[in-house]
Amino acid sequence: MGWLILALMGAVTFLYGLSTHAALLCLLVKPLPVLALLGWLHDAPPSDYRRWISLGLIFSLVGDVLLAWPGDLFVFGLGTFLLAHLAYLKAYLSDCRRLALLPLVLALGVEAVLLGILVSNGLGPLLFPVIVYGTAVSAMLWRALARLGTAVPKRSALLAAAGALAFVFSDSVIGINRFVSPFHTAPYIIILSYWLGQWGIAASAFNKSERLKQFP
Numbered sequence: 001m002g003w004l005i006l007a008l009m010g011a012v013t014f015l016y017g018l019s020t021h022a023a024l025l026c027l028l029v030k031p032l033p034v035l036a037l038l039g040w041l042h043d044a045p046p047s048d049y050r051r052w053i054s055l056g057l058i059f060s061l062v063g064d065v066l067l068a069w070p071g072d073l074f075v076f077g078l079g080t081f082l083l084a085h086l087a088y089l090k091a092y093l094s095d096c097r098r099l100a101l102l103p104l105v106l107a108l109g110v111e112a113v114l115l116g117i118l119v120s121n122g123l124g125p126l127l128f129p130v131i132v133y134g135t136a137v138s139a140m141l142w143r144a145l146a147r148l149g150t151a152v153p154k155r156s157a158l159l160a161a162a163g164a165l166a167f168v169f170s171d172s173v174i175g176i177n178r179f180v181s182p183f184h185t186a187p188y189i190i191i192l193s194y195w196l197g198q199w200g201i202a203a204s205a206f207n208k209s210e211r212l213k214q215f216p
Contacts, residue, residue, distance in 0.1 A: 003036040003037075003039050003040040004036070004040075006032055006033075006035070006036040006039075007032065007033045007036035007037065009029075009032065010029045010030070010031070010032025010033045010035075010036065011032075011033050011195060013025065013029040013032075014026055014029045014030050014032075014033075014191065015188070015191075017029065018187055018188065018191070023068075023070060026068050027065070027068045027069060027070075030064045030065070030068045031061050031064045031065060033195050033198070034057055034060050034061050034064060034195075034198055035061060037057055037198055037199060037202040038054060038057045038058065038061070038202075040202065041053065041054055041057065041202050041205055043206075044205040044206045045205075045206075045207060047094075047205070048091075048094040049091045049094050049095055049205055050205045052087050052088070052090045052091035052094060053087070053088065053091045053201060053202060053204070053205050055087040056084040056085070056087035056088045056091065056201070057084070057198065057202065059080050059081065059083040059084035059087060060080075060081065060084045060198065062080045063077045063080035063081040063084060066080055074126075074178075075126070075129060078129055078130075078133050079129070081133070081171075082132065082133050082136050085133075085136045085137050085139075085140040085167075086136055086140075088140050088144070088164070088201060089136070089139050089140045089143050092140070092143035092144055092146070092147060092160065093143055095147070095152055096143070096146055096147045096150050096151075096152055098146055098150060099146075100142070100145065100146035103141075103142050103145030103146050103148075104142050104146075106141075106142075106145065107138040107139070107141040107142035107145065108138060108142075110138065110141065110168065111134050111135065111137070111138035114134065114172050114175060115130070115131065115134050117175075117176070117180060118130060118175050118176075118179050118180065121179050121180045122179070123179060130175070137167075137168055137171055140164060140167075141164045141165070141168050144160045144161045144163070144164035144165075145161050145164070147160060147161070148161055153207045155204075155206075155207075156204045156205070156206070156207060157204070159200045159201070159203045159204040160200065160201060160204035161200075162200045163196070163197045163198065163199065163200025163201035163202075163203070163204065164197065164200075164201065165197070166193045166194075166196045166197030166200060167193075167194065167197030167198070167201070168197075169193050169197075170189075170190050170191075170193040170194040170197060173186055173189050173190050173193070174186075174190055177190070
């Protein structure tokens with residue numbers, strides 16, 4: 001129950017800071033929900049899968065701080081979340097290596113559409129970093145979807161796929177808000193879908209016989 005309380009306290013306080021433009025408060029509490037997930041994840045059965053998911057959450061923690069830090073550290077945050085996605089990709093590959101052509105086509109299609117929108121609006125010096133990041137995210141989504149319908153426990157596969165989709169949605173809104181057309185509710189949509197995605201990914205480390213302890 002303690003991890004749930006920490007996550008909720010961090011989330012509610014961050015949303016309050018966001019609504020009141022309290023940058024320092026946001027910086028201090030933004031990492032708490034992911035930190036809570038990281039602690040909760042230690043209740044999952046030890047495995048290579050859990051270790052890689054844990055590493056992805058650690059990189060995400062650093063990325064949270066970099067993106068909330070005063071000043072524009074977007075590129076550094078992008079690089080850190082790139083490492084997080086690569087860790088999640090490695091986790092998915094640890095228990096499923098089938099080719100899965102349909103998920104591959106879907107992931108490539110999502111990347112092509114989003115990059116097409118962003119590039120058409122001009123990325124300047126961020127063109128190459130965004131393409132590299134988009135490729136890593138698409139690979140992560142592909143491998144998450146590839147686990148569906150395999151010998152991987154069904155609940156784990158569904159949670160990972162849902163988490164990956166929510167994470168990709170969050171990243172897409174970041175790109176649109178930053179490079180295409182900023183809108184007022186974007187920060188709320190971004191952070192809520194991001195937390196949901198991270199929860200799904202972390203929860204996928206619990207196999208089908210394991211109860212999702214303390215995070216119902």
